[in-house]
Amino acid sequence: MKFVSIEEFALNELIENRLFQTVEHDLAKAFIGLMNGSIRSATLPQGLISFQLEEGLIIASTRANRESRFLVIDLEQSRLFDGLSDSDAIFAVQKSMRFAKKLWHGMSTNFSEFIVPQSTKAVLFPFSSYRPKPFRILFERSPLAERVRKRDLQGKFTLIWKATEGSGTKSEAPNETNFRKFFEQINEIYEQIRSLSSPVENALSGSRVLSSSNLDDLGGVSTISIFQPYDDWLDLLTSKQRAFIEEPLSGARRIEGAAGTGKTLCLMLKAVRELRSSAADGRTFHAVFITHSEATKSAILEFMSVIDPDKFYKRDRSLEPVTLSVVTLSELCASKLTQQIGDSEFVDRDALESKETQLLYISEALEAAEATDFASHDRFLSSEFKGFLSRTDRWTLIEMLQHEISVSIKGRAGEKFDVYKKCDALKYGIPLVSDADKGYIFTIFRRYQEYLGSASQFDTDDVVLTTIGQLDTPIWRRRRLRDGYDAILIDETHLFNINELHVFHHFTKSETHQNILFSIDRTQAVGDRGWTSDDIEGAVIGGDDRAEASQLSTVFRCSPQIVDLAACVVSSGALLFTNFANPLINSVSGFTEKEERIAKVPLYTSFPNDEAMIEGAFAKADQLRVELNCKRGDILIASLDRELSFLLSQYASQKNKPHIFLKKRGDQEAVDGAQGSGQYVIGHADFVGGLEFMAVVIVGADSGRIPPSKGAVAESSQNYLSYTSHNRLYVTITRARLRVEILGDQSRGPSSLLGTAFDSKCLIAEGVA
Numbered sequence: 175m176k177f178v179s180i181e182e183f184a185l186n187e188l189i190e191n192r193l194f195q196t197v198e199h200d201l202a203k204a205f206i207g208l209m210n211g212s213i214r215s216a217t218l219p220q221g222l223i224s225f226q227l228e229e230g231l232i233i234a235s236t237r238a239n240r241e242s243r244f245l246v247i248d249l250e251q252s253r254l255f256d257g258l259s260d261s262d263a264i265f266a267v268q269k270s271m272r273f274a275k276k277l278w279h280g281m282s283t284n285f286s287e288f289i290v291p292q293s294t295k296a297v298l299f300p301f302s303s304y305r306p307k308p309f310r311i312l313f314e315r316s317p318l319a320e321r322v323r324k325r326d327l328q329g330k331f332t333l334i335w336k337a338t339e340g341s342g343t344k345s346e347a348p349n350e351t352n353f354r355k356f357f358e359q360i361n362e363i364y365e366q367i368r369s370l371s372s373p374v375e376n377a378l379s380g381s382r383v384l385s386s387s388n389l390d391d392l393g394g395v396s397t398i399s400i401f402q403p404y405d406d407w408l409d410l411l412t413s414k415q416r417a418f419i420e421e422p423l424s425g426a427r428r429i430e431g432a433a434g435t436g437k438t439l440c441l442m443l444k445a446v447r448e449l450r451s452s453a454a455d456g457r458t459f460h461a462v463f464i465t466h467s468e469a470t471k472s473a474i475l476e477f478m479s480v481i482d483p484d485k486f487y488k489r490d491r492s493l494e495p496v497t498l499s500v501v502t503l504s505e506l507c508a509s510k511l512t513q514q515i516g517d518s519e520f521v522d523r524d525a526l527e528s529k530e531t532q533l534l535y536i537s538e539a540l541e542a543a544e545a546t547d548f549a550s551h552d553r554f555l556s557s558e559f560k561g562f563l564s565r566t567d568r569w570t571l572i573e574m575l576q577h578e579i580s581v582s583i584k585g586r587a588g589e590k591f592d593v594y595k596k597c598d599a600l601k602y603g604i605p606l607v608s609d610a611d612k613g614y615i616f617t618i619f620r621r622y623q624e625y626l627g628s629a630s631q632f633d634t635d636d637v638v639l640t641t642i643g644q645l646d647t648p649i650w651r652r653r654r655l656r657d658g659y660d661a662i663l664i665d666e667t668h669l670f671n672i673n674e675l676h677v678f679h680h681f682t683k684s685e686t687h688q689n690i691l692f693s694i695d696r697t698q699a700v701g702d703r704g705w706t707s708d709d710i711e712g713a714v715i716g717g718d719d720r721a722e723a724s725q726l727s728t729v730f731r732c733s734p735q736i737v738d739l740a741a742c743v744v745s746s747g748a749l750l751f752t753n754f755a756n757p758l759i760n761s762v763s764g765f766t767e768k769e770e771r772i773a774k775v776p777l778y779t780s781f782p783n784d785e786a787m788i789e790g791a792f793a794k795a796d797q798l799r800v801e802l803n804c805k806r807g808d809i810l811i812a813s814l815d816r817e818l819s820f821l822l823s824q825y826a827s828q829k830n831k832p833h834i835f836l837k838k839r840g841d842q843e844a845v846d847g848a849q850g851s852g853q854y855v856i857g858h859a860d861f862v863g864g865l866e867f868m869a870v871v872i873v874g875a876d877s878g879r880i881p882p883s884k885g886a887v888a889e890s891s892q893n894y895l896s897y898t899s900h901n902r903l904y905v906t907i908t909r910a911r912l913r914v915e916i917l918g919d920q921s922r923g924p925s926s927l928l929g930t931a932f933d934s935k936c937l938i939a940e941g942v943a
């Protein structure tokens with residue numbers, strides 16, 4: 175096959191139809207298969223037809239007429255598909271079609287699309303420029319000009335004739351042999367389209383499922399909402415998502431993907447599918463959906479109220495044969511404990527209050543240890559560790575201690591010093607060289623525990639450790655068949671520590687056949703946890719078995735521009751830190767052309783000082799609200815800096831700007847409240863995970879603040895701060911669907927984390943406001 179030609183109405187359908195945006199959808203895969211010649215025919219949505227000519231393929235709409243324009247791809251000359259994966263191929267073709275549409279309608283182009291002045295040439299760079307080699311696609315806007323003009327068809331044809339990684343020259347020009355072959359058959363093409371579009375043919379070709387008019391209805395951003403019943407979701411899923419949901423339950427399965435790829439959605443749909451089929455078959459089936467915090471539990475329940483019309487999640491296990499419990503891990507553990515724990519005794523680790531309390535106690539513990547214990551430890555400590563202590567700013571030290579305690583001492587060592595001594599130090603954490611170094615840290619930890627104990631509260635670690643003791647007994651082993659679960663679903667598995675991960679598999683009904691389904695995006699967990707996805711999996715399953723893995727790579731939440739920005743931030747993290755996971759490798763946005771048009775390349779604006787920046791943040795939010803025609807609650811104003819986020823909230827209160835301040839991670843209920851009552855959402859990056867907004871304004875992403883450098887000079891503390899800043903920035907950016915605005919202080923200059931984004935034009939500096 176030498177060429178493919180796409181008719182204008184068909185082109186419009188292809189760029190608007192969600193199912194053609196990513197090869198994770200079967201239709202898009204079939205479309206690419208048709209074009210690269212790997213398949214001869216495919217069932218297209220009603221209204222689209224395809225037919226083979228002697229040396230080419232035509233894709234057209236049944237609405238085509240003699241005024242229709244055509245995009246012709248000279249496959250032989252351009253070798254467009256050579257060396258491109260299917261995923262890259264659909265991406266390049268989608269970008270090419272969108273560019274062709276712009277050329278035809280004189281619409282404004284972006285920085286990767288060029289019309290060569292005083293010529294009929296145009297160039298498209300389809301892939302983001304942070305890729306190592308620029309790949310360009312060359313367009314000829316007036317191929318075979320003279321002959322086309324003679325037939326009075328000028329302006330109707332655009333030719334793609336070259337696709338290459340090399341740089342171009344002014345004199346390069348297309349060979350028009352294959353275009354001529356196409357053009358010579360134009361009457362036959364019109365005739366074929368007409369005959370295939372006759373009512374009889376239409377009825378035949380319309381046998382398939384999703385008609386284009388259905389898909390038109392899906393246009394617009396609001397359609398990505400997660401609030402749709404199970405049956406409605408089925409037609410929208412990608413083949414990978416569907417496979418995860420439809421595959422029979424048989425053992426463990428993990429679902430991995432970047433932020434916004436639909437992991438949470440898939441877990442919920444999987445639960446509903448299993449519950450429904452068990453109910454239909456008259457089988458008993460009890461599933462549990464475990465969340466990391468109370469706030470995410472409420473969010474899941476809210477989503478389920480729409481996704482699960484049978485309300486399995488409301489059914490009582492003691493009365494009904496098929497049920498779903500949505501619980502936090504603490505709740506689940508506490509329900510199995512012999513001694514009772516009151517609700518007020520739980521510490522919500524995801525709450526601002528408890529994070530602040532923890533930091534306060536750690537600070538006091540550190541002071542006490544310095545005054546009382548340091549002298550006796552001093553001469554045993556490694557010089558590296560001592561250097562770190564003396565050269566790290568106080569606040570950073572406290573934050574790093576908190577990370578060490580939660581990840582290593584509590585998370586991995588179960589609060590036992592002997593185990594802690596054997597744990598490898600975190601690569602990008604406190605540099606612990608010797609046992610003596612760990613001994614001093616453990617002393618601080620003990621003091622911290624004393625302070626915490628005086629508040630007589632239990633955190634998840636306390637509850638989990640006690641539970642493991644009680645579950646690993648003959649009594650529970652006998653009871654689990656009755657009280658255990660047929661399936662366990664765990665969302666945001668990366669947020670649990672190793673201790674917690676070890677408890678899940680005790681709750682399955684069978685010790686050997688464990689249906690545990692869990693989602694992971696390690697990059698969303700703040701700080702180095704020192705584990706791989708396989709480590710997490712080993713802990714969750716609790717044996718040598720392996721989980722089947724599903725990898726999602728289409729980001730549905732975010733526009734292509736936002737995916738590019740997030741990819742730049744993550745790739746700069748992966749470049750600096752050997753164990754920094756890059757979930758956005760090969761990821762693309764699933765946005766249609768209409769959605770992409772509302773989106774814009776993220777902007778960076780500088781302000782003369784912090785005061786002006788804070789004021790500017792609200793001005794930007796107001797502007798976005800008008801431009802996107804959305805509610806205040808659809809806009810998040812976030813900062814990675816604690817102080818700044820408080821200042822933002824303070825400013826909003828003083829100036830009577832309606833707002834809510836996020837005090838818990840993933841607090842969907844608070845966001846719903848803000849949307850209902852016309853308030854902006856303000857929050858620190860640590861509390862925005864799990865949420866989504868139309869637009870995000872990130873305040874203070876400047877040098878010295880991201881990563882913070884309040885006098886922290888020890889290399890390890892700089893590494894730690896840089897690592898966590900990458901995590902936080904990635905999470906915050908990926909909360910936005912359509913627009914990201916980044917603000918910074920002019921004298922500081924933009925954060926170094928944004929360097930790659932600026933270089934690749936994924937972030938544009940707007941100048942000083």
Ligand SMILES: Nc1ncnc2c1ncn2[C@@H]1O[C@H](COP(=O)(O)OP(=O)(O)OP(=O)(O)O)[C@@H](O)[C@H]1O
Pocket residue numbers: 398399400401410411412415431432433434435436437438439440695730731863864865866908
């Ligand atoms: N196949 C799909 N078609 C359209 N929209 C989808 C599809 N899959 C997921 N979405 C939408 O993408 C958004 C993100 O989904 P979800 O919250 O499940 O992602 P996630 O991977 O869990 O994200 P995060 O890791 O940030 O929590 C939701 O708005 C959801 O409705």
